[in-house]
Amino acid sequence: MSELSRKAILGLHSPLARVVEVYEALASTQERARELARAGTPHGTLVVAGIQTGGRGRLGRLWGSPAGGLWMSFVLRPGFGASLASRITQAAAVGIAKGLWEIGVEARIKWPNDLLAGGNKICGILAESGVGQGGRLDYAILGIGMNANLEPSDLGVMDREVTTIRHELGRDVDLLLLLRVVLSNLAAALARIEDFETVLDEWRNLNCTLGQRVRVRRLGETIEGRAVDLTPEGGLLLATPGGTVELFEGEIEQLGST
Ligand code: BTN
Numbered sequence: 001m002s003e004l005s006r007k008a009i010l011g012l013h014s015p016l017a018r019v020v021e022v023y024e025a026l027a028s029t030q031e032r033a034r035e036l037a038r039a040g041t042p043h044g045t046l047v048v049a050g051i052q053t054g055g056r057g058r059l060g061r062l063w064g065s066p067a068g069g070l071w072m073s074f075v076l077r078p079g080f081g082a083s084l085a086s087r088i089t090q091a092a093a094v095g096i097a098k099g100l101w102e103i104g105v106e107a108r109i110k111w112p113n114d115l116l117a118g119g120n121k122i123c124g125i126l127a128e129s130g131v132g133q134g135g136r137l138d139y140a141i142l143g144i145g146m147n148a149n150l151e152p153s154d155l156g157v158m159d160r161e162v163t164t165i166r167h168e169l170g171r172d173v174d175l176l177l178l179l180r181v182v183l184s185n186l187a188a189a190l191a192r193i194e195d196f197e198t199v200l201d202e203w204r205n206l207n208c209t210l211g212q213r214v215r216v217r218r219l220g221e222t223i224e225g226r227a228v229d230l231t232p233e234g235g236l237l238l239a240t241p242g243g244t245v246e247l248f249e250g251e252i253e254q255l256g257s258t
Helices: 006-010 029-038 087-102 165-169 175-190 193-206
Strands: 019-026 045-052 070-076 108-110 114-117 120-131 137-146 212-218 221-230 236-240 243-247 252-257
Touching: 006 019, 006 175, 019 029, 029 045, 029 070, 029 120, 029 137, 070 175, 087 108, 087 114, 087 120, 087 137, 087 175, 087 193, 108 193, 137 175, 175 193, 193 221, 212 236, 221 243
Parallel strands: 019 045
Antiparallel strands: 045 070, 070 137, 108 114, 114 120, 120 137, 212 221, 212 252, 221 236, 236 243
16 A cells, blocks of 8 residues: 655646645644635645544534545635636536546445445535635635545444445555546546536436435425436426426435436
């Protein structure tokens, strides 16, 4: 197994990892990346931690981050307007899914951007943006939590089904190799954000949501419908008895295929 050191990561020569910080343990790579972004670190800054003691997930959840995972956050300064920032998560999901397939994990994307293997979550994505003056996108922080060389039970997740690369492949993966394939696929997907239809076509090929009956809770009501397609900005179109509903964000429960 290769060492996931700063020097080894810089040696990958990725445009997403030109400035690299590696910690054995850190509260949250997301918070450290934000500090660096506010201090002016350039596009392509990567923070990696072996353990996070205060990892954060979407919707204010805790993100269990014991040893063996790949916990990391990127600082991106993509140079497009803030109106395109929401595209980052779905582009990232495509890039990471393709990286996982390269190492043998048959990953599927659950809308909007969870990565599942065998129906269980194997990777989470958290994209947050810092908007500057005039509505310009100053920076985006892209946090990725990959359940790699650990047991699902190590993650301490009670209410959701989770899996790990070790569990799916029956062996551990070299984290530097994993990072290399993720970086190359992620960079390619992010580079196509302004040509988003091609990203969404790949998303459609890799997803496990379209065609499913889904349930979503929003604004105090529960909606059920069939996920039929994506909008041009990556929203989810649900066919419900009351008509077509568009979801922009949130968490869906998949109820099975129709
Ligand atoms: C989700 O809820 O699905 C998103 C999880 C994102 C977790 C990653 S791990 C690296 C980075 N640091 C954090 O504190 N969170 C993100």
